[in-house]
Amino acid sequence: MHPLRGGYIIPREEVGKGVPRREGAARLGIMGGPFDPIHYGHLVTAEAARTEFDLAAVIFVPAGHPPHKKDHRLTPARHRYLMTVLAVATNPWFEVSRVEIDRPGYSYTIDTVQEFRRRYGEATELYFITGADAILEILTWHRVNDLLGLCQFIAATRPGYHLDGLGQVLASLTPEERGRIHLLEVPALAISSTDVRERVRRGRSIKYLLPEAVEHYIYKNRLYLENGEEEVTEE
Ligand code: ATP
Numbered sequence: 303m304h305p306l307r308g309g310y311i312i313p314r315e316e317v318g319k320g321v322p323r324r325e326g327a328a329r330l331g332i333m334g335g336p337f338d339p340i341h342y343g344h345l346v347t348a349e350a351a352r353t354e355f356d357l358a359a360v361i362f363v364p365a366g367h368p369p370h371k372k373d374h375r376l377t378p379a380r381h382r383y384l385m386t387v388l389a390v391a392t393n394p395w396f397e398v399s400r401v402e403i404d405r406p407g408y409s410y411t412i413d414t415v416q417e418f419r420r421r422y423g424e425a426t427e428l429y430f431i432t433g434a435d436a437i438l439e440i441l442t443w444h445r446v447n448d449l450l451g452l453c454q455f456i457a458a459t460r461p462g463y464h465l466d467g468l469g470q471v472l473a474s475l476t477p478e479e480r481g482r483i484h485l486l487e488v489p490a491l492a493i494s495s496t497d498v499r500e501r502v503r504r505g506r507s508i509k510y511l512l513p514e515a516v517e518h519y520i521y522k523n524r525l526y527l528e529n530g531e532e533e534v535t536e537e
């Protein structure tokens with residue numbers, strides 16, 4: 303039986319019971335990232351991908367220890383996970399997975415996609431949702447051909463990031479592989495986690511850049527301040 307249809311129950315830790323079942327091929331969206339913190343750029347992108355590509359659900363996967371994030375110390379995973387849970391709470395099609403934060407060692411996209419492939423089986427189409435900047439990084443990593451064999455990509459255009467490099471990377475792929483990368487225009491949102499962290503540090507407002515619950519969580523836990531939690535070494 304089709305994994306997202308009929309009597310099959312999706313593992314509860316991954317997709318909530320309230321996720322509507324769709325007719326036709328089951329498609330699942332995966333949105334990965336440090337989410338330090340999650341903001342409306344992520345949420346708008348995931349929602350646009352869900353509706354444009356008819357995804358049964360989008361699973362947010364907060365990164366554990368990304369090998370390429372050396373520019374700033376990551377906030378402890380428990381905070382990034384909880385902020386993501388708070389942010390998706392009002393959307394019945396959004397869920398959060400602990401798969402990367404519970405896995406020791408560096409987090410690689412391919413391991414995560416392979417894990418979802420194992421859980422949901424071959425009948426489910428997996429779509430990895432990224433911003434246009436992130437897809438360039440992913441596609442220039444090794445084992446990209448393996449990755450494209452496991453999932454398709456939805457690359458959202460994001461203000462300030464130019465797609466120049468993407469053409470070059472796409473040219474190095476086979477036509478079949480290229481066909482598995484879809485571009486998606488999302489309403490212009492120049493929000494970034496870097497900017498949110500910077501604003502908090504400087505005492506500037508972050509209202510309307512992210513869900514209110516996340517805003518309150520940041521203040522309550524004194525995240526992104528000079529002497530706040532961010533200085534704590536990653537667990
Ligand atoms: P940072 O500034 O710390 O890099 P970020 O805002 O880029 O944070 P990430 O957690 O790094 O957020 O991004 C997770 C995913 O969401 C990536 O695929 C990224 O390209 C995408 N993304 C982030 N912000 C936006 C946005 N405003 N619009 C569309 N996609 C976005």
Ligand code: MG
Nearest residue numbers: 435436494495
């Ligand atoms: Mg980023």
